[in-house]
Amino acid sequence: MQELNKHEADITTHHKNPYEIVKNLIKESVSNLGMNENVYHILKKPMRVMEVSVPVRMDNGEFQNFTGFRSQHNDVLGPTKGGIRFHPSVTLDEVKALSIWMSMKSAILDIPFGGGKGGVIVDPNELNERELEELSRSYIRSITPIIGPQKDIPAPDVNTNPEVMGWMMDEFDKLRGYNIPGILTGKPLIIGGSQGRIAATGRGVVFTIREAAHYLNLDLTNATAAIQGFGNVGSMTAKFLHQMGVKIVAVTDAKGGIYDKNGLDIPKLLDFVSKGNVASDFSEADSIENEEMFALPVDILIPAAIENQVTKETAPKIQARILAEAANGPTTPEGDAILEEKEIFIIPDILCNAGGVTVSYFEWVQNAMNYYWKEDEVNNQLEERMVEGFNRVLEIQKQKKSRMRDAAYTTAIKHLVQAFHARGWVKARMDVE
The missing domain is CATH 3.40.50.720 (NAD(P)-binding Rossmann-like Domain)
Structure with missing residues (x-):
């Protein structure tokens, strides 16, 4: 089994609610932009949150029931997109915050996705490989009603990897009765993954x-x-x-x-x-x-x-x-x-850290075309997107003489609001200026 991404995730966290932090950042940015408060009310809460039961038969024959979540923040730009993490400190508010951050990343880099995120409260290091596979399959079965290539597209995150994605994709395909590689990204290359995704x-x-x-x-x-x-x-x-x-x-x-x-x-x-x-x-x-x-x-x-x-x-x-x-x-x-x-x-x-969702987007596009790019092409396209996104944010930072964080949120929210306006969600002209 491939090594899980555990080493980046187990450093002790300090007790701050990330959902409250991101809501305050959005509220401040909307206010600074002079936008209608309705924009804040649309952005501050995910449009859909699901809490699921994830039963797993352990090797001792007993069932253990884990708790999982999936948050879909906003789909104004396209289907929601975001990783799944397996970690004992996963909370509903953490997953909500992460889904909002995913929306912001996609907006900054002009990617046609909204933000999604999922998680299961579990220490995967306490499971053997069979139990981990059953957990992965059980979780994806639980959230199947709200995911799909045009609805919500999961991906790897903390303590998940291409092998876990392969199990999840296989389970979803069994439920649907045919191969749907675009259901998630970060898969092994042999079943529709993208060159360059891991890095x-x-x-x-x-x-x-x-x-x-x-x-x-x-x-x-x-x-x-x-x-x-x-x-x-x-x-x-x-x-x-x-x-x-x-x-x-x-x-x-x-x-x-x-x-x-x-x-x-x-x-x-x-x-x-x-x-x-x-x-x-x-x-x-x-x-x-x-x-x-x-x-x-x-x-x-x-x-x-x-x-x-x-x-x-x-x-x-x-x-x-x-x-x-x-x-x-x-x-x-x-x-x-x-x-x-x-x-x-x-x-x-x-x-x-928006490079992950960027190449996930490339993987989704390749799945839809059933045509796959060379690694150099993926990396060149990634570089172009990241440099363009950096320059967009830097230009706002210089114009407004603001912090880079404020400039990033300003860039993302202005992009989202243009889409809100195009769909008729907000009407006042001040919302898009």
Whole structure:
């Protein structure tokens, strides 16, 4: 079985409700844009949320009933789209917030999707492979009434991967009686997956870092970086930054971290992790704790774990010039205010980590055409979308002299409101100006 994306997700989160955070960000952006309050009321709540029972027969013969969720935020631009995470800390409000962030990402990059997200409250490391497969199939059966290639398209997220997607697709196809590859994305290549999908989020993160460095006149070949989380996103980000000449001096995960002031041997570390090890067990480096990593004097800091990591406690210690939010919602409002005072350039999550949904869109398009692209074509199209999205947000930031986060939400909401207006959901001209 392929390694689950667990190492980027198990770092302790701080207790902030992500749904309340994202609602406040939307409310502030709508107000700053002078838009009708109706826009906020449309955007603040998902249009549909489903809570499901996910029964699994365990190896001891007993049934265990897990709780799952699926949130569909808004379909004004197209079918909703978003990952499924298996994690013990999944909550309904977290899934709602993540679905809203997915809407924002698609809007910034001009992708014809709305935002969706799903999750199951479970520690997948406590299940064997058969139990995990049954959990995956049981969950997809439970949400089948509300998903489909033109309705809602799931994908991998924390603790899920192409193998899990393959099980889910197979279960959906059995229920429908024929092959429907476009039902989800992030599948194995042999059954309709896309070249470049596994590395897409990390590659997109690096494209935005490159553009930010260019804007700030930062020479990446002389730059240093630290990464929190070394699952799929963190490890791919490390790989591509290393190829650009960036010296990655620290990496942390759930168990701890590693540090080398002269730069970690990233190819050797990636090989070590690919064999089922965790990054913090890598012996060719010194140990470092998560809190210490945030305080390192690096040029680029990359939170690639889960929500609420840059807080009022950790933000004052950060010395980086660029904070690239590879994770969803890694910065609390209090942490954000501190970073603004310190004039740290933030690449907000709804821009920074949008590479995953972008290549998921490409996969969905390829499934619909039954014609598949070479990896270079996928990567070139991804780069074009990420650079265009970055420049859209940067242009708003310069025009309004605002924070990058405010500019990102402004870009997304203006795009969504244009679609609202086209469908007649809002009428006042002020809504689209």
